[in-house]
Amino acid sequence: MNQPLPPRRIPAPAPIAMLAELTHRCPLACAYCSNPLQLLDARRELDTQTWARVFREAAALGVLQIHLSGGEPAARRDLEQLTAAAAQAGLYTNLITSGIGLTRARLEALVEAGLDHVQLSLQGVTAAIADHVGGYKGGFDRKMALAAEIDDLGIPLTLNAVMHRTNIGDLPATIDMALKLNARRIEVACVQFQGWALKNRSALQPTRAQVEEAKRVVEDAAIRLDGHLVIDFVPPDYYADYPKACMGGWGSTGLNVAPDGRVLPCHAAEIIPHLRFPNVQDTGLAEIWRDSEAFNAFRGTDWLPDACRSCSRVTRDFGGCRCQAMALAGDPFAMDPVCRHSPDRAKVDALLSEETSGDWTYRRMGKTSGP
């Protein structure tokens, strides 16, 4: 175990969004799942009343949007009650789902409960690819059937297409799919290498040529579909010269509640062994946000290496991603190794030049060995 961090308390604005990971249970087994390698089973999940209290505390703290996520949130039988509790707290409620486990009747109940928006994941544009990526036979057909119900009920829809080497070539067809499903928005999210995705990186890493082509396709579509489809593109940062502004700055805009009630500054933060994560079962959300060691650890920029603090980009990227610094440089205080000025950049380039693999390890409960 690492040394505890020195106490810090840096003032922060109120958070805008909260990701509520209601469960880690999921029928799909995507090899890039953003859940931690150590998955929690149902017995560890917060109950309905506790989540409802957390939603009220979030709204009082200034959270405007709640993302009901998982795992697959529909695996929670009380999803309708949880949605109602979030809506009653005044939160804009967004359901992040694979669609599996939802039916028209459940969708109607969710709308009745006050659901504002659905973000539907897309693993591929054909059953063959999607079911292979999700590790769930028949998943694609069920998803398409549900997408038709979402459209029929007029629920605002975002399609969330996670792209990697196997499906990034289908980007034009993916955008067409968003139009066909009447989505208002599509997120073209290239896999970010944390957790399961890092473990499976050699099977998921797109080539530089694939990424360049994807950027071209997105630019083209953004002009062609202006005003019809909003396209948000998350490029893979390994090919970039500078890091991404992870979370818009640590502990500055959002927070993440794990199924067991631990509160994290970002969903990947568990890999930083220096941090202890407070739990909503024994500490109020506002206190966690304002005072906890985990949220204060990397707030501001004074803790960054000199090279970052004197860099003109520091107010834009805040030194990059802490979890990536931990994963690749072994130090959460280091410069994000993606940055071309990082002494660890060679580690990223070495990964990029490694041979690729055709196989990935599906995300499943119980398979928790580290990368």
Add this chain to the structure above:
Amino acid sequence: MTPDPVFAMPRGVRMRWDDVRKTHVLLGPERALMLDDIGHAVLAEVDGISTASGIAARLSEKFEAPVDVILPDVVQFLDGLRVKRLLEVRS
């Protein structure tokens, strides 16, 4: 775009008062925009019936400013939200 569009707030987009930040906010899919007083005043007029010039005329009266100055700003602001799909245009 039509010469005098009618803007409307689609399902999944709403404006509300944020008592923590003491400001009006516009909420939509993965978007939260903090509105200044002018932005709020313009959006408060968006009802799915009024044309942009109708909105500009009402604001002109309310703020005692010439309508030909207000109209281009109103259209630009609302059309920017349309591009983000936070508003739609009714025909």
